[in-house]
Amino acid sequence: MVNSVEMRGIVKKFGTLAANNNVDFSAGKGEVHALVGENGAGKTTLMNILYGVIAPDEGSIQIDDRKVHIGNPAVAIGLGIGMVHQHFKLVPSLSVAENIVLGSEPGSRGFFDRLAAMRQVAELADRFALAIDPMATVQDLPVGLQQRVEILKMLYREAKILILDEPTAVLTPQETEELFRTVRNLTSDGKTVIFITHKLNEVMKVSDRVSVMRAGRMVATLNTSEISAAQLAEKMVGRSVLFQVQKQPSEPKEVLLEVKDLRVMSNRGLEAVRGVSLQVRAGEIVGLAGVQGNGQDELVEVLAGLRRSTAGDVLLRGSSSKDFNPRQVREAGVAYIPSDRIKVGLSLDAAIWENMLLGYHATREFNRGGLLDVGKATSFARELISRFDIRGAQVGAPVKSLSGGNQQKVVLAREFSHGRRVIIADQPSRGVDIGAIEFIHKQLVAMRDRGCGVFLISADLDEIFSLSDRILVIFHGEIMGELAARDATVEEVGRLMAGVNRRGGDVIG
Amino acid sequence: MNEILNLGLITAIIRVSTPLVFAALGGLLTFKAGILNIAMDGFMLVAAFLGILTAYFTGNLAWAVFAAVLGSVIMAILFGYFNLKFKADIFIAGIAVGMLASGLTAVLLQGALGQTGVFASSKIPRFSQIQIPFIDGIPILSQLFSGYSILVYLAFLFTPVVSLAMSRTKWGLRVRAVGENPDSAASVGIDVFKIKMETVILSGFFCGLGGAYLSLDYVSLFSRDMTADRGLIALAAIFFAQGNPVTTIAVTVLFGIAQALAVRLQQSVGIAPQIVQVIPYFVTMIALIAVGFQTVHHRKYQQVIE
Numbered sequence: 001m002v003n004s005v006e007m008r009g010i011v012k013k014f015g016t017l018a019a020n021n022n023v024d025f026s027a028g029k030g031e032v033h034a035l036v037g038e039n040g041a042g043k044t045t046l047m048n049i050l051y052g053v054i055a056p057d058e059g060s061i062q063i064d065d066r067k068v069h070i071g072n073p074a075v076a077i078g079l080g081i082g083m084v085h086q087h088f089k090l091v092p093s094l095s096v097a098e099n100i101v102l103g104s105e106p107g108s109r110g111f112f113d114r115l116a117a118m119r120q121v122a123e124l125a126d127r128f129a130l131a132i133d134p135m136a137t138v139q140d141l142p143v144g145l146q147q148r149v150e151i152l153k154m155l156y157r158e159a160k161i162l163i164l165d166e167p168t169a170v171l172t173p174q175e176t177e178e179l180f181r182t183v184r185n186l187t188s189d190g191k192t193v194i195f196i197t198h199k200l201n202e203v204m205k206v207s208d209r210v211s212v213m214r215a216g217r218m219v220a221t222l223n224t225s226e227i228s229a230a231q232l233a234e235k236m237v238g239r240s241v242l243f244q245v246q247k248q249p250s251e252p253k254e255v256l257l258e259v260k261d262l263r264v265m266s267n268r269g270l271e272a273v274r275g276v277s278l279q280v281r282a283g284e285i286v287g288l289a290g291v292q293g294n295g296q297d298e299l300v301e302v303l304a305g306l307r308r309s310t311a312g313d314v315l316l317r318g319s320s321s322k323d324f325n326p327r328q329v330r331e332a333g334v335a336y337i338p339s340d341r342i343k344v345g346l347s348l349d350a351a352i353w354e355n356m357l358l359g360y361h362a363t364r365e366f367n368r369g370g371l372l373d374v375g376k377a378t379s380f381a382r383e384l385i386s387r388f389d390i391r392g393a394q395v396g397a398p399v400k401s402l403s404g405g406n407q408q409k410v411v412l413a414r415e416f417s418h419g420r421r422v423i424i425a426d427q428p429s430r431g432v433d434i435g436a437i438e439f440i441h442k443q444l445v446a447m448r449d450r451g452c453g454v455f456l457i458s459a460d461l462d463e464i465f466s467l468s469d470r471i472l473v474i475f476h477g478e479i480m481g482e483l484a485a486r487d488a489t490v491e492e493v494g495r496l497m498a499g500v501n502r503r504g505g506d507v508i509g
Numbered sequence: 510m511n512e513i514l515n516l517g518l519i520t521a522i523i524r525v526s527t528p529l530v531f532a533a534l535g536g537l538l539t540f541k542a543g544i545l546n547i548a549m550d551g552f553m554l555v556a557a558f559l560g561i562l563t564a565y566f567t568g569n570l571a572w573a574v575f576a577a578v579l580g581s582v583i584m585a586i587l588f589g590y591f592n593l594k595f596k597a598d599i600f601i602a603g604i605a606v607g608m609l610a611s612g613l614t615a616v617l618l619q620g621a622l623g624q625t626g627v628f629a630s631s632k633i634p635r636f637s638q639i640q641i642p643f644i645d646g647i648p649i650l651s652q653l654f655s656g657y658s659i660l661v662y663l664a665f666l667f668t669p670v671v672s673l674a675m676s677r678t679k680w681g682l683r684v685r686a687v688g689e690n691p692d693s694a695a696s697v698g699i700d701v702f703k704i705k706m707e708t709v710i711l712s713g714f715f716c717g718l719g720g721a722y723l724s725l726d727y728v729s730l731f732s733r734d735m736t737a738d739r740g741l742i743a744l745a746a747i748f749f750a751q752g753n754p755v756t757t758i759a760v761t762v763l764f765g766i767a768q769a770l771a772v773r774l775q776q777s778v779g780i781a782p783q784i785v786q787v788i789p790y791f792v793t794m795i796a797l798i799a800v801g802f803q804t805v806h807h808r809k810y811q812q813v814i815e
Contacts, residue, residue, distance in 0.1 A: 074698035089693035091686045101699030102686050105679045151696070269805075415596045 003065070004029045004161055004192045005050065010059035012045055019045040020056070021216040027161070029211075032183055032193045034203040034224070035137035037213035037236055043196050046213070047163050049389065051083045052076040063161070082154025083163040092139035096122040099138055100153045117269040124155055129185060129476055143291070144175035151182065161192045168202060172291050173494030174463070180206045198236075199433075200229040212236055225349070234433065245441045248449070252281035254320070256453035257303075257334075257422045262312035264298040272298040274477035275312070280422065280453040287468030287485070288457045289493050296457050297339070300426045303455070304336045305329035316422065327417050330359055335420035337411055339427035339457070346412040348400040352390075353381035355399050356414045384413040389439065405436025412428055423447055423454045429463060461490055475499040475508040516652050518769060523661060524581040524727060525772075526765030528553070528736075530664040531719030532743035533761045534671050535712030537754055540747050541675060542708040543688035547603035548588045549716050549740030551610030556612040556720025561731040562621060564633045573725060574660075578717030584610060585713025589706045615733050629730035636660070636726050647739065660722040665758075667715070672754035684708060716740070738790075745793040749800050767792040 005027040012020040020042045027033040037043045041124040043280045048054040050061065052070040059067055063079050070076050076083075086506045090099050097117040106120060107113035121134040130148050138146060146169060154162050164183075181207055183193050195207060203210050204224060211221040212235045219235050257280040266272035272295040280286045290296055301307035303314060314321050316332045324332065338344035346355050357377050360366055366377050390409045392402065397405055408428070415423070425444060429437040444467060448454050458464050464471055468485045473496035480496040532549050539546040560577035562571060584606055591602035622628045636658035644650040674683040686694040686703045695701050719739070724731045742764055750756035771788040775782050 072698075073696060077698055083696075085696070089690065089696040091690045091693050093689055094682075094686065098682060099693075102682065102694070102698050105682060107679060110680060112677060112682050195536075249571050 002029045004063065005026065005194070006062040007046070007050065008060050008062075009296060010055060010061075010321055010508060011047060011057045012042075012049060013057055018216045020049070023059075023213070023218045025196055025211060025218060025221075027192050028340070028481065029160075029192055030190050031208040032187055032195055032206055034195045034197060034207035034210040035201055035213065036198060036200070036232065038198065038435075041213040041236075042216045043213050044165065047083065047194065047196060050076070051081060064225055071442060074389055077149065077157050077159070080158060080160035081163070082157060082159030082161070084147065084150040084165060084167060086167075086169060088150055088167045090138050090146060091368075093408060094138060094140070095134065096132055096136050096138060096149055096152075097134035099149055100124075100134075100156050102153075104157065106117065114505075124152055128152075128155060128182070128189070130182060143293070144172070144178065144395075145172045146334050147171070148182075148393075159191070161194065162186065163194045163196070165196045166198070166361070167195070167197065168197065169459075170292060172498045173490065174211050174498050176202070186191045200232050203232065231394075231470065233434075245438075245445055245466050247445045250284040250448065252469070254450070255279050255281050256316070257455060258315040258318075259303075260301075260315065262299070262302065262314065264295070264302050264307060266295075266298055271310075271475040272477050273302070273309075275477055276470055276474070276477070277312075278479065280455045282421070282451050282453050283448060284455055284469040285448050285467050287471045288455065288474055289461060289464045289466040289471055289497060290459065290474035292459045294474050296426070296474060296479075301341075303329075303334070303424050304338070327359075333419075333421045335415035335418075335423045335452075336432055337408075337415055337423070337425040337428045339430060341408055346399050346407060349398050351396050352385070352393055352399055352402075352410060353378045353395040355410055356381045356384055356417075358414065372508075384417060388413040388443075403433075403473040405432035405439075408432050408436060408440065408444055412440060416443065416447060421427045421452055423452050424457075425454060426457045427459065428456070429460070430457075437463075456483060461493060464493070465490070512617075517651065518773060519653055520656075521769040521772070522762065522765045523657065525769045526762045527661050527664045528719040528723050528727065528739050529743050529746070529761040529764055530668065530758055531715045531722065532740050533746050533757050534667055534741070534754075535663075535715030535719075536743050536747050537671060537752065537757055538684065538708040538715075539705075539712045541681075541684050541688045542705045542742075543691065544592070544598050544705060544709065545589075545603075546709070546712055547600065547711065547741065548584070548606040549743065550587075550736045550738060551603075551607040551740075552584045552713050553582040553720035553723065553736045553740060554610045554734065555584050556615055556717040557724035558617065558720075558731050558736055560721040561628060561633065561724045562617070564725060565622070565628075565630055568632065568634055570634055570636060570725065574718070577721035577725075578714055581717030581720055582710055582713035585709050585716070586706075589709035593702055593705050612733055618731065618733065627730055627732040633729060635729065637753045658722075660718060660725045660726055661727050663718060664722070668754065668758045675754060678705075680707075683719070686727035720739075720802070740797065742789055742793050745797055749796045751800075763796075764789060764792055 005025070007023065007025040008117070010020045010023040011018065023042065023046055025046060035043050035047070045054060049056045050070065052072045052075050053157070056072070068079060070079065076457060085320060099436045100121050105112050106116040118134045127133050130152060132145060132152065138149060141149070145218055145259045151162070162410060171179060183195070187193055197203060210224050210232065212219045212232065214236060222326060259278045262273055262276045263271060264273035276299060278286065288296060302309045305324045305328060305350060306340055308323060311407045316334065321332055342348060347358070357366060361372065366373050378395045385393045385395065388409045389403070390406050390413065393406065401408055402410065428444065429440050432440070444454055444456065456464070456467055465485065471483045471485050471488050471493060473480045473493055475497060476499060480499065483492065534551065536546050536549055541705055546618065556577035559580040560573045563576035564573035567573070586605045588602055591597040591605060592599050618624050618628060638656040639659060639662065641655045644654060683694065683699050687699065687701050691701045720736070723735060744763060746760040746764060747757050749760050768789050771785040775785045777780055
């Protein structure tokens with residue numbers, strides 16, 4: 001096979017940490033090459049080096065057997081390398097065509113030829129069978145189509161090597177299937193696709209070869225057909241991973257959290273939650289599946305006291321908590337793990353013990369004579385650090401000195417340590433490594449077994465399936481269906497996530 | 510009533526609006542590039558001073574306008590570097606440039622011209638009044654549209670130019686992309702710093718013309734802090750128009766109407782000057798409240814159509 005990308009001996013150090021430690025990587029012309037590894041394994045660093053975003057300390061890069069120096073993304077684009085970032089780099093108010101041609105617009109003497117842009121984009125879309133309306137405004141498009149715009153943007157620049165950074169994170173299962181078809185179209189056209197992911201089933205499904213990174217090193221490069229997902233996982237973490245969290249069947253008891261016909265407005269003034277009703281009982285985990293942006297955020301914010309509902313009610317152990325502020329919600333026994341630990345869950349510059357104290361700083365337990373009892377708070381924090389296995393943590397160090405997974409454990413430690421009965425876990429394992437995911441999942445199950453009611457919101461179906469006792473699916477602010485986790489299939493949940501109508505017997509409306 | 514509403518009023522409106530139009534054109538470009546340009550008063554003030562200074566010493570208006578624009582552009586580069594290169598907060602950068610302009614002109618007013626508050630001189634030449642050939646003979650039209658200085662015509666001629674540059678050129682597209690999502694622009698190889706700096710420099714250019722107009726044409730004198738927050742008022746007009754060039758200019762003219770009327774009312778009815786001076790700010794405030802309501806209404810409307 002002809003190698004279109006060849007990276008040799010790549011070294012990149014951030015301080016003393018080697019993000020890439022003597023990494024070799026190559027991808028052949030016309031292949032789908034999956035690049036897998038835990039968060040922080042160095043995949044994104046490696047690809048940012050290839051795309052000219054980061055300069056390597058050592059190592060060489062060859063594109064089509066020619067040694068190149070990629071000093072910035074413009075050089076990479078010139079060499080036919082394109083990258084679709086995890087967070088799209090689109091300008092929302094511009095049209096599809098304008099976004100695609102931006103930076104190399106058609107037209108003469110400085111004028112922008114809008115018609116030519118539309119025509120070129122339409123032709124391009126036609127050629128690669130990527131149907132899209134060039135005149136549509138990007139902000140009106142669903143996420144799957146926005147991603148398509150990103151891919152077309154690369155193709156417009158005649159990219160031969162396409163880097164897709166976790167492209168399926170924001171897609172429905174159906175959109176994912178379409179993306180896979182697109183990827184195959186591209187490779188049959190002779191393009192190279194580098195597919196960064198941590199979802200192993202996708203690797204198995206779409207890739208020809210797979211490279212595994214761990215802790216800054218390239219562990220293996222293999223033909224996908226010669227390896228199983230479990231073996232791959234083992235290579236990723238260096239030990240075998242429990243994919244399915246061990247848990248007993250649930251024994252649901254009394255209703256702890258009840259949502260009744262709740263309606264909530266989004267920031268844009270649109271109705272984001274449209275009449276949601278649900279119950280969470282003691283001793284069960286209820287999973288809410290759905291593509292991001294279907295009202296989950298607004299729903300969770302109401303439950304956490306961060307947003308007002310416009311109609312309906314939220315009952316905590318039978319009594320209304322409507323219009324509670326966050327403090328009242330907490331006092332009513334609700335633990336809240338926000339999806340964005342950096343913005344909502346933690347104060348990054350504050351010390352670990354301070355973060356663990358947040359929300360209890362005014363309690364009698366941690367105060368003496370009107371002042372904080374620092375000694376007690378720090379010894380409490382020390383205990384939590386060992387109980388939650390927070391690695392590399394010094395009570396007095398700022399939270400930002402920890403890795404993402406350990407930061408999340410700080411949130412967990414705080415929320416799970418004060419006898420809360422209702423747990424609202426919004427994307428609890430977002431952006432953490434597999435080891436930490438396992439730990440977080442075990443903790444959630446342990447809390448369930450101790451009689452808590454857990455409401456889990458996640459866009460990750462693996463997480464929903466491995467933890468939930470019951471699964472609810474939200475689409476466009478409405479609950480599309482409820483399934484018992486042991487009977488549910490990914491296809492069924494996927495259909496509901498895409499808003500396809502509920503279908504007969506196995507869905508309880 | 511006739512003393513207030515006559516052809517002279519229209520002339521007054523055009524003259525009062527001109528500096529606002531210049532500031533608005535400059536502010537529009539930076540607004541589109543995602544920069545909150547609160548330093549325009551500083552740019553204009555330096556321009557106004559250098560205009561008078563150069564006119565006084567050279568007796569040449571072309572040099573005066575050139576010096577004014579140059580001074581304003583230098584202030585703009587300073588502002589751009591503070592904010593874009595050294596990453597100073599935009600408010601700190603804006604206030605710094607504003608204070609520098611105010612202090613510098615005050616010191617130089619005394620140092621170079623020996624005055625503490627106001628400087629005027631008969632040695633300062635006046636702009637000639639341009640008569641537009643085709644409408645020269647027509648009674649009302651010639652009174653309305655003939656007889657202004659070159660700067661007034663420039664202000665209104667630049668309006669469609671800026672509008673077209675924004676909507677029809679590659680550069681305009683890039684400015685809009687940079688303003689809305691700099692990451693996206695950078696990822697396709699657009700130099701974000703360069704584009705932003707270009708808009709800042711152009712805002713310096715337009716404010717330079719505005720400042721020159723203020724001191725050399727509008728009043729023919731320099732007084733301390735004579736821009737009287739026109740830069741901020743122009744910024745309010747831009748926000749009111751949500752960055753649409755033609756609407757922005759229409760709104761600045763609306764502000765001009767309020768101000769011109771106020772002056773007339775003061776002369777003929779005898780309203781206290783303190784109240785009159787409040788009018789431009791008051792109109793600005795009303796305009797911004799209107800924007801707020803409009804935005805809320807727009808959201809409700811969107812909801813209905815969904």
